Amino acid sequence: MVFGQRDRNKPFVARRNYQPNANANANRNNQTHSSPRRQKIIEQRKSLPIASVEKRLIEEVQKNDILIIVGETGSGKTTQIPQFLFHAGFCHDGKVVGITQPRRVAAITVAKRVAEECGYELGQKVGYSVRFDDSTSNSTRIKYMTDGLLLREALLDPYLSKYSVIIVDEAHERTVHTDVLMGLLKKVQHARSNSIKDGRNLDNGNKNTNGFMLLDKDNGQNGSFLRKGHREKSSPLKLIIMSASLDARTFSEYFGGAKAVHIQGRQFPVDIFYTRRPETDYVDAALITIFQVHQDEAPGDILVFLTGQEEIDAVERLIKERLSKLPQENQKLQVLPIYAALPSEQQMRAFEPAPSGFRKVILATNIAETSITIPGIKHVIDPGLVKARSYDPGKGMESLIVVPTSKSQALQRSGRAGREGPGKCFRLYPENEFEKLEDSTMPEIKRCNLSNVILQLKALGVDDILGFDFIEKPSRTAIIKSLEQLFLLGALTDDCQLSDPIGRQMARLPLDPVYAKALILASQFNCLEEMLIAVAMLSAESIFYFPREKYEEARTAAKSFASPEGDHITLINVYRAATDFLEKRTIETNKTKNEKDFRKWCKENFINSRSLRHARDIHRQIQGHVQQMGLKLASCGEDMLQFRRCLVASFFLNAAVKQPDGTYRALASGQVVQIHPSSVLFRKKPECIIFNELIQTNNKYVRDLTRVDNLWLTELAPQFYAMQN
Numbered sequence: 001m002v003f004g005q006r007d008r009n010k011p012f013v014a015r016r017n018y019q020p021n022a023n024a025n026a027n028r029n030n031q032t033h034s035s036p037r038r039q040k041i042i043e044q045r046k047s048l049p050i051a052s053v054e055k056r057l058i059e060e061v062q063k064n065d066i067l068i069i070v071g072e073t074g075s076g077k078t079t080q081i082p083q084f085l086f087h088a089g090f091c092h093d094g095k096v097v098g099i100t101q102p103r104r105v106a107a108i109t110v111a112k113r114v115a116e117e118c119g120y121e122l123g124q125k126v127g128y129s130v131r132f133d134d135s136t137s138n139s140t141r142i143k144y145m146t147d148g149l150l151l152r153e154a155l156l157d158p159y160l161s162k163y164s165v166i167i168v169d170e171a172h173e174r175t176v177h178t179d180v181l182m183g184l185l186k187k188v189q190h191a192r193s194n195s196i197k198d199g200r201n202l203d204n205g206n207k208n209t210n211g212f213m214l215l216d217k218d219n220g221q222n223g224s225f226l227r228k229g230h231r232e233k234s235s236p237l238k239l240i241i242m243s244a245s246l247d248a249r250t251f252s253e254y255f256g257g258a259k260a261v262h263i264q265g266r267q268f269p270v271d272i273f274y275t276r277r278p279e280t281d282y283v284d285a286a287l288i289t290i291f292q293v294h295q296d297e298a299p300g301d302i303l304v305f306l307t308g309q310e311e312i313d314a315v316e317r318l319i320k321e322r323l324s325k326l327p328q329e330n331q332k333l334q335v336l337p338i339y340a341a342l343p344s345e346q347q348m349r350a351f352e353p354a355p356s357g358f359r360k361v362i363l364a365t366n367i368a369e370t371s372i373t374i375p376g377i378k379h380v381i382d383p384g385l386v387k388a389r390s391y392d393p394g395k396g397m398e399s400l401i402v403v404p405t406s407k408s409q410a411l412q413r414s415g416r417a418g419r420e421g422p423g424k425c426f427r428l429y430p431e432n433e434f435e436k437l438e439d440s441t442m443p444e445i446k447r448c449n450l451s452n453v454i455l456q457l458k459a460l461g462v463d464d465i466l467g468f469d470f471i472e473k474p475s476r477t478a479i480i481k482s483l484e485q486l487f488l489l490g491a492l493t494d495d496c497q498l499s500d501p502i503g504r505q506m507a508r509l510p511l512d513p514v515y516a517k518a519l520i521l522a523s524q525f526n527c528l529e530e531m532l533i534a535v536a537m538l539s540a541e542s543i544f545y546f547p548r549e550k551y552e553e554a555r556t557a558a559k560s561f562a563s564p565e566g567d568h569i570t571l572i573n574v575y576r577a578a579t580d581f582l583e584k585r586t587i588e589t590n591k592t593k594n595e596k597d598f599r600k601w602c603k604e605n606f607i608n609s610r611s612l613r614h615a616r617d618i619h620r621q622i623q624g625h626v627q628q629m630g631l632k633l634a635s636c637g638e639d640m641l642q643f644r645r646c647l648v649a650s651f652f653l654n655a656a657v658k659q660p661d662g663t664y665r666a667l668a669s670g671q672v673v674q675i676h677p678s679s680v681l682f683r684k685k686p687e688c689i690i691f692n693e694l695i696q697t698n699n700k701y702v703r704d705l706t707r708v709d710n711l712w713l714t715e716l717a718p719q720f721y722a723m724q725n
């Protein structure tokens with residue numbers, strides 16, 4: 001079914017639908033038109049292509065339990081459909097419309113926008129919930145959240161009973177969470193309609209007869225699954241799968257021939273430009289394009305897609321350097337980064353208007369690729385590359401590699417322009433290269449380590465992982481490898497059941513299973529304080545930075561924190577030094593000055609202040625979790641032996657021993673690796689190490705490592721090393 005008209009030859013030319021549906025807007029017309037901004041928002045909403053098909057969309061949702069909606073970027077899907085559903089009565093009886101997003105930043109910013117459109121404060125009628133940050137209340141009826149968060153909610157409420165509709169947005173991204181969610185929602189929907197047929201209330205998981213989520217093992221004792229005495233009136237669950245660039249057929253087939261509707265038209269055109277020839281240095285090409293746009297194009301902000309934090313930091317420095325050489329009047333360019341590891345408040349700065357007279361240039365990873373509207377963006381610069389996860393189950397090796405985007409990603413990127421007016425997108429590759437791109441990105445589930453997801457599925461009561469109804473099955477080898485890993489970590493029993501308490505505790509922590517295990521073990525090794533810091537620091541990217549021009553200076557600064565035992569303790573030293581510094585300042589000075597001083601301290605020590613803030617944030621959040629779980633928060637003090645032993649007991653799958661030629665052999669995979677030059681152990685080269693990250697460039701490097709005694713391996717991880725001998 002096609003709504004509106006379609007011009008296939010000019011996919012980005014405006015298809016404006018300026019006939020808002022009279023019924024649909026009637027109830028909104030009595031909203032107070034208090035400010036010019038509200039008036040503008042009301043006008044903007046009316047002019048969205050989706051506004052003219054509200055009534056028909058609602059009819060389709062009423063008729064179909066599962067609906068696939070494909071509509072161009074900016075047509076209004078994410079912000080408007082939940083409001084349509086609210087007005088159509090899908091939230092009566094206190095029910096909630098839930099919308100999942102693959103990324104936190106989208107969930108947060110879209111919720112803010114929709115709350116503003118509705119004229120309510122965020123957290124009331126409209127809210128969001130993402131890992132470690134919940135802005136909802138009992139009155140929330142439209143709830144934006146990450147796909148991972150909804151999966152976690154299913155642990156507490158397997159029937160997701162408070163939701164009347166769940167919208168899986170940006171389904172084309174095929175994140176591992178979206179894929180698992182799809183299988184889960186299919187079953188939840190089935191279970192809910194069965195319970196209606198049987199006239200049952202969803203008051204207790206044990207009554208579930210479809211073989212899914214048998215909850216008798218837990219009965220809520222561990223804080224998971226249904227709360228006792230919780231009686232929820234059975235009602236059907238509607239599912240909507242949504243995207244601008246979706247292979248509707250795959251999803252429709254998966255959902256047994258579900259209906260797909262297309263919403264035609266976007267509000268504003270986006271002109272696409274390609275380079276004449278391939279660019280050899282895309283970073284340089286991006287820089288040149290930024291300055292060209294800044295000097296030649298009409299006012300309007302710029303969004304540049306880069307591959308990661310380090311690249312973004314480097315480009316930020318280069319822009320500032322080049323700007324300083326321009327005449328004063330051309331220097332009015334504000335540079336703002338946005339990437340996943342950036343603390344939320346700093347990410348939000350990208351959404352604020354540039355100072356008067358300035359043009360804003362946002363340097364983003366693919367977290368800004370879908371769903372979001374960054375006000376002011378008129379120009380998108382897309383080098384056509386993305387950092388993607390890749391996993392070799394045979395070797396158990398996960399790495400991040402830079403690969404070309406898919407067509408669907410390119411489309412999403414260009415769709416970030418043209419949202420408030422006409423836009424331009426500069427693709428830094430020739431047009432014929434675009435034609436060669438894959439249509440869509442390979443689902444993440446086929447290229448990542450599955451232990452996290454399997455742990456969650458197990459906690460949800462899904463016993464037969466190989467038989468789980470995945471939209472696309474991961475390889476058998478990948479599933480088995482991850483089951484093996486979970487078994488070795490003690491999360492699964494001999495008969496592949498979730499172990500109690502270890503497995504259940506691990507599933508409760510919103511962390512990678514090895515990190516979760518490290519924290520649980522650390523409470524037994526009396527070093528939970530140290531392990532919390534280590535996990536937080538390892539979860540933040542690039543704490544130290546080594547600018548090429550000041551390399552030696554940076555290395556000397558890093559040495560002042562260095563521990564002869566390795567990088568983990570070095571990171572702990574940095575964290576503690578920062579905490580001491582901040583605690584002293586808090587007493588002595590005001591907040592703005594503190595922040596300034598903190599940044600200065602970081603700069604002097606060649607520490608990335610954003611990463612350190614992020615680590616402190618993560619630390620605060622996981623500390624809350626472990627305290628709730630009742631783990632013993634002790635410190636091993638000066639004696640770091642216990643901490644190093646705990647590293648072995650936790651990360652034993654990442655042990656490596658030195659070979660005669662100075663390289664290392666990773667014991668679990670047999671791969672030959674080298675110590676990364678950034679490690680404090682780069683020159684020392686101890687006999688046996690535990691590492692946290694393996695990265696592949698021209699060589700295979702290990703990063704974040706600690707010197708350990710190889711005898712500890714059999715002593716502390718006999719389940720693996722005794723078997724090997």
Ligand SMILES: Nc1ncnc2c1ncn2[C@@H]1O[C@H](COP(=O)(O)OP(=O)(O)OP(=O)(O)O)[C@@H](O)[C@H]1O
Pocket residue numbers: 044048071072073074075076077078079080109113243244267370371372373374375415418419420
């Ligand atoms: N924060 C915002 N500030 C200004 N305008 C906004 C904002 N959020 C949304 N809009 C307006 O609403 C329009 C529709 O946004 P919405 O996110 O609903 O579209 P969409 O169809 O879901 O797009 P996509 O497929 O890219 O996610 C935008 O093009 C823009 O005009």
